[in-house]
Amino acid sequence: MSSKKKKKLIDTKYIILIIIGIIIVLLSIFSFIVKDKRNLSKPEQILKDGIVFVENIILFPFKYVGNEISELYHLKDVYKENQILKSNLDRYDLLYTQNNELKKELKALREEMNIDYMLSEYEYLKASVINRNVGYWYDTITINKGSMDGIEKDMAVITSKGLVGKITKTTNTTSDVKLITSNNSNNKISIIINNGEEELYGILTGYNEKDNTLSIEGISSNSEIKTDSVVYTSGLNDLFPSGIIIGKVKNVEKDNYGLAKDVNITPTNNMSDITVVSILKRKDDKK
Amino acid sequence: MIFSIIIVSISLLLEALLSNYLPIFVGSQNFFIPMFTLVSLVIVFPYYNETSKFLKLCFIFGLIYDILFTNTIGLNITLFLLIGLILNFLDSALSNTLFSIIIKMVISIIVYDVLSYGILLLLNYLNYNVLVLLMKILKSLTLNVIYAIILYLIVGVIGKELKIKKLN
Known part of the structure; x- marks a missing residue:
């Protein structure tokens, strides 16, 4: 009877050790997986592109209706925006002239200082949001442009109103954007x-x-x-x-x-x- | 099996769709966080005779969830499998009435949220305080309880029509 009890105790110890071992192994794997710096593997990229493609086909009619409703919802702001635009229009000629003058000055300064490349020279690639923060803690959006369109990791993402975030993951046809509102410790x-x-x-x-x-x-x-x-x-x-x-x-x-x-x-x-x-x-x- | 795959797939797509449009209409203080994939897994569980088959379903949808939404291959697979095992454990204690299903759903959501938050916090991925976690759980429950009731009734009617056996 006592040997049985002893055997059972050892078994329980082993079970606890195995569970702890599994937890440690899983946490080690997760610590690698959740890193923003990690590149998606080829199978992951292919699977994601495939699933997103199917998702887009199925959800297309619903997204179309959703976008229409969203546009209707934003109609209430149109009058206000129009008033702001009208007031800005009066300054347009002045700004246009100023801009041309500044361009000339900038060109002359660059030639004088031998600067070939400036950080502010960027081209804008337009993309639509196809998924939005489903995982909640991750604070990301997925856009419909990927490495095939020249998107690379760490590129800045903006709207006409300002900064949105940076690219963290890319596949051939999609990219994930980490929002500036993310409370990630690396997001500084x-x-x-x-x-x-x-x-x-x-x-x-x-x-x-x-x-x-x-x-x-x-x-x-x-x-x-x-x-x-x-x-x-x-x-x-x-x-x-x-x-x-x-x-x-x-x-x-x-x-x-x-x-x-x-x-x-x-x-x-x-x-x-x-x-x-x-x-x-x-x-x-x-x- | 095919019946439950269709139900969970529809829930996954609905979750993706609502996550896109709810914040636009509700704003940044979003009080409705859909977790329909998890809810649908709880609803279809009574239609499985074998736990292994249900765990396969959890694995497949955990994988899709990882790839499509979070890019954390393995994390949601583990969490979904764990919830599958918890549902199996709860099955002996709770029946499959609507009330019991809602209790199981609430437990699943709490386990999922607490574990995903705990793991990400432990790995220094995020630095939200516990209050945010509690708020997130509360926000998750409102919409998902409504969805669970609707889905339970729909699945019940379709199940009867197709004569799919449900465990009591």
Whole structure:
């Protein structure tokens, strides 16, 4: 009887050890799998392209109706947008002339300084959103352009309103975009706050879902930051080109130690309402 | 088997469709997070005599979910298989009435959310606090309970028409 009990105890120990072993192995595999830097393997790419193709065919009529309803839903904003456009139209001639003058000046400066390539020279590739954040924690959208269209990892994705995110995964016909609202620990962006008189550098560190605000850290407590100051990319990390608008300052708080300021900004893009995006591609990247 | 594959496939497509359009109409404070694939797995479980066949179904749809939505091949396969095993375990304790199915669905959603959040947090992939997880679970339940009731009734009617045996 006692030997039976002893045997059972050993068996239970082994079972616990096996379970712990399986958990460790699984976590090791997952730690590799969930990395944004991981490239999709060929079988994964082929499977994803195939499944997305079938999904698009089946859902086409529903998506068509959905898009029509979405456009109708946005009709209420058309009058307001029209008024803004009308007011901007008056300044069009002036801006056109200014733009031409600046182009000439820029060309002359580039020739003088022997600059062959500028970070701001990008071409825009248009793409439509085909899937939106189904996994919830991943904060990604899938677009209908892939490596066959020249899309590569880490390219910046924008809309007319500002920065959306960056490309993390590509297949032949689709790409995944990690949104700037993702609370991923690797999702840090170098930014500039234009305070009117001075430019303050900081780092975009996270997103508060409740207030729909992005947080900026690393701003000196001596700096004066006005509400509604424009925040855009600094171009320092070489991932996003400089000058892409991210949002406007909503409020400023002192950090826990009183040494720096935490700035909350409202993103210019409504991340839940993105249907068409542009991918920034360097003009000399054509292959 | 084919009957349940069709039901789960439709739920998967519906989940993809609603995830695209719900945020547009509801906004960033989305109170309806569809998890229809998981709900449909709970609904079709009583139509399986053999657990191994049901686990195969969980594996296939875990794989599709991984490839199509999250790019984390293996993670959702593991979670779906685990939920399959939990459903099998709960089967002896709970019957297959609508009320029991909803309880099973709630347990499945909680297990899925807590485990996926826990794993991603452990691997330093995200840094949300636990409050966000609780809110996510609460948001998930509203829409999915409604979907579970509708699907339970539809599957029940179709099952009777096609004379597919359901375990009690």
